[in-house]
Amino acid sequence: MGKIADQFRGRSIAIIANKPPMTPVKRDDLSVLERSVGGLTAALEPLIRELDGKWFCTTPQSKREENSLLDDLPYKVFRLELLASEISCYYEGYSNKQLWPLFHYFPSMCVFDEQDWAVYRSVNEKMADLILQNVKDGDFIWVHDYHFLLLPCILRKKNPNLKIGFFLHIPFPNQELFRLLANREELLLGLLGADLIGFHTTSYANHFKDCIRKLFPKIQQNPDSNTLTFHGRKAHIKEFPISVDFEQFNQTAATEKVQKKCNELRIAYGSELIGLSVDRVDYSKGHVERLLAIEQFFDTYPEYIKKITFIQISVPTRTNIKTYQELKKELDETTGRIEGKFSSNGWSPVHYIYRTLPFEELVAYYLLSDIALVVPLRDGMNLVAKEYIASRIHNNGVLILSEFAGAAEELTNALLVNPYQKDLVAKAIKKALDMHLEEKTSRMRSLREQVKTHDVHQWVDNYFTSFLDAIDT
Known part of the structure; x- marks a missing residue:
C-alpha cells in the first residue's frame, strides 16, 4: 500500500x-x-x-x-x-x-x-x-x-x-x-x-x-x-x-475465544457433522433450492439422518421490498416442512439463524463446519467461500461451490456444482463427507494459498x- x-x-x-x-x-x-x-x-x-x-x-x-x-x-x-x-x-x-x-x-x-x-x-x-x-x-x-x-x-x-x-x-x-x-x-x-x-x-x-x-x-x-x-x-x-482479509480471519480463528466458542457450538448442536451456509436473504443466493438439495440428500442417503446438521445463517436484507418478504416466507415454510419430515429425538436436519452474527461468532461457525455449502444461483464473487477458507486453520473442511459464483473461476479445488440440479448437489455433499482426509487437506491447503496470496x-x-x-x- x-x-x-x-x-x-x-x-x-x-x-x-x-x-x-x-x-x-x-x-x-x-x-x-x-x-x-x-x-x-x-x-x-x-x-x-x-x-x-x-x-x-x-x-x-x-x-x-x-x-x-x-x-x-x-x-x-x-x-x-x-x-x-x-x-x-x-x-x-x-x-x-x-x-x-x-x-x-x-x-x-x-x-x-x-x-x-x-x-x-x-x-x-x-x-x-x-x-x-x-x-x-x-x-x-x-x-x-x-x-x-x-x-x-x-x-x-x-x-x-x-x-x-x-x-x-x-x-x-x-x-x-x-x-x-x-x-x-x-x-x-x-x-x-x-x-x-x-x-x-x-x-x-x-x-x-x-x-x-x-x-x-x-x-x-x-x-x-x-x-x-x-x-x-x-x-x-x-x-x-x-x-477478503485473509489474516484477519486466519488469526481470529486461532484465538482461544473463538476455539472455545467453536467447541461450545459443537456440543450444543450435538451432531457428529456440521454443514454451513451463510447468505443474505436474496433470491440470487438460492436458499430454497439449497434446502431442496438437502432434502434430496437425506432422501437419497438416509444413513446420514441424525449424523449431520445443516446450519443456515440468513442475514436480513431489503426487508421492505415485497419480493424479499415473499422469499423469507417461502424459506420459513420450506425449512419447517423439512424439519417436520426428518427431525427426531432432539435432532434437527436444518438449524435456521435469521440475524447478522458478530464477527468472532461467525468465524467460530466457519471453524466448526465440516463442509460449507455455498451454492448461489448467481453471484458476482461470493466472499463467504473465501471467508470459510481463510478460517480453516487446520487445513480441513470441504467447500462445495456453485459454478455460477464468480469465485468458481479462482477456487478450482472446491467441489463445483450446478445449484439448479438438486441431485448433483446432494451427490457433492455425499462426496465431501466421504472424502479421505488426505484429499481434504490437499484441496484446502491449495485453496488457502490462493486466498492468502490474493487477499x-x-x-x-x-x-x-x-x-x-x-x-x-
Missing part, C-alpha cells in the same frame, strides 16, 4: 459508494459506529488516511442526527442526503428491482418503472455535483457498484480532467439480457466515462465488451490491450477478483497499479 500511496502524492482519492464506510448502531442505548469486518472499508482506510482521502455516500435524510457520527471519522465523509421518496425509486426501485435482478439473470423478477429511472439518474447527477464541489483536478475518483453506473460519464462531462475509476461488485450479464433494459445505451455510456472499468471476472469483462460491440459497433476495441477508444480517449477494461489488500494494490497505468497511456 505504501508504494501506491507514494505514486499518488499530491493527489487526493475519493471513494464513491452507496453506503457510508461505517454504520451508526445502538449499543446499550448509545449510538456507535460499526464497520463491516473484512470488507472494502478496512482495505481502503489506510490509503484514505494517508492521502487525505474522502468518502462520498448516500444516507437517509430522516437519519441525519445519527449519521452525524460519521463526522468524527479521521477522514471526511460527504453524505448525499436522500428523501424517502428518492430512496424508494433510486435504491429500492431502479437499483434493486431492475439492475440487481437483471444482472443476476432473473429478468422475470424485474419491475420496469420510468419514474424509478428518472430518480436514479437524478441521484447520480446530485452525487456528481457533491463530488465536484469537493475535489480538484487530478484527484482520483473511484466509483463503486451498480448504484452509480451513470456517474463516470456525468463527472467526465462536467470536468474532463478528473481521473475516474469504476468497479462493479455484481455480475455483468450477457448482451441478450442487458439489452432488455430500456436505457441500455445510456448505462454503457455512463461507464465509458471511466479511465478504468473493473469487473470480478474475465467473463463479466467480456460481456461488457460484447454489449459495446452490439450496441455501439463504431467504438474501436483493441483486444490486445483491453481498451476501448471513445471520444478520443481510452477506457481500459480489466478483471480484478475481489477477496483484499492485493486486490486494492492491483486496481491502483492498473489505474496508474491507464492514466499514463
Whole structure:
C-alpha cells in the first residue's frame, strides 16, 4: 500500500459508494459506529488516511442526527442526503428491482418503472455535483457498484480532467439480457466515462465488451490491450477478483475465544457433522433450492439422518421490498416442512439463524463446519467461500461451490456444482463427507494459498497499479 500511496502524492482519492464506510448502531442505548469486518472499508482506510482521502455516500435524510457520527471519522465523509421518496425509486426501485435482478439473470423478477429511472439518474447527477464541489483536478475518483453506473460519464462531462475509476461488485450479464433494459445505451455510456472499468471476472469483462460491440459497433476495441477508444480517449477494461482479509480471519480463528466458542457450538448442536451456509436473504443466493438439495440428500442417503446438521445463517436484507418478504416466507415454510419430515429425538436436519452474527461468532461457525455449502444461483464473487477458507486453520473442511459464483473461476479445488440440479448437489455433499482426509487437506491447503496470496489488500494494490497505468497511456 505504501508504494501506491507514494505514486499518488499530491493527489487526493475519493471513494464513491452507496453506503457510508461505517454504520451508526445502538449499543446499550448509545449510538456507535460499526464497520463491516473484512470488507472494502478496512482495505481502503489506510490509503484514505494517508492521502487525505474522502468518502462520498448516500444516507437517509430522516437519519441525519445519527449519521452525524460519521463526522468524527479521521477522514471526511460527504453524505448525499436522500428523501424517502428518492430512496424508494433510486435504491429500492431502479437499483434493486431492475439492475440487481437483471444482472443476476432473473429478468422475470424485474419491475420496469420510468419514474424509478428518472430518480436514479437524478441521484447520480446530485452525487456528481457533491463530488465536484469537493475535489480538484487530478484527484482520483473511484466509483463503486451498480448504484452509480451513470456517474463516470456525468463527472467526465462536467470536468474532463478528473481521473475516474469504476468497479462493479455484481455480475455483468450477457448482451441478450442487458439489452432488455430500456436505457441500455445510456448505462454503457455512463461507464465509458471511466479511465478504468473493473469487473470480478474475465467473463463479466467480456460481456461488457460484447454489449459495446452490439450496441455501439463504431467504438474501436483493441483486444490486445483491453481498451476501448471513445471520444478520443481510452477506457481500459480489466478483471480484478475481489477477496477478503485473509489474516484477519486466519488469526481470529486461532484465538482461544473463538476455539472455545467453536467447541461450545459443537456440543450444543450435538451432531457428529456440521454443514454451513451463510447468505443474505436474496433470491440470487438460492436458499430454497439449497434446502431442496438437502432434502434430496437425506432422501437419497438416509444413513446420514441424525449424523449431520445443516446450519443456515440468513442475514436480513431489503426487508421492505415485497419480493424479499415473499422469499423469507417461502424459506420459513420450506425449512419447517423439512424439519417436520426428518427431525427426531432432539435432532434437527436444518438449524435456521435469521440475524447478522458478530464477527468472532461467525468465524467460530466457519471453524466448526465440516463442509460449507455455498451454492448461489448467481453471484458476482461470493466472499463467504473465501471467508470459510481463510478460517480453516487446520487445513480441513470441504467447500462445495456453485459454478455460477464468480469465485468458481479462482477456487478450482472446491467441489463445483450446478445449484439448479438438486441431485448433483446432494451427490457433492455425499462426496465431501466421504472424502479421505488426505484429499481434504490437499484441496484446502491449495485453496488457502490462493486466498492468502490474493487477499483484499492485493486486490486494492492491483486496481491502483492498473489505474496508474491507464492514466499514463
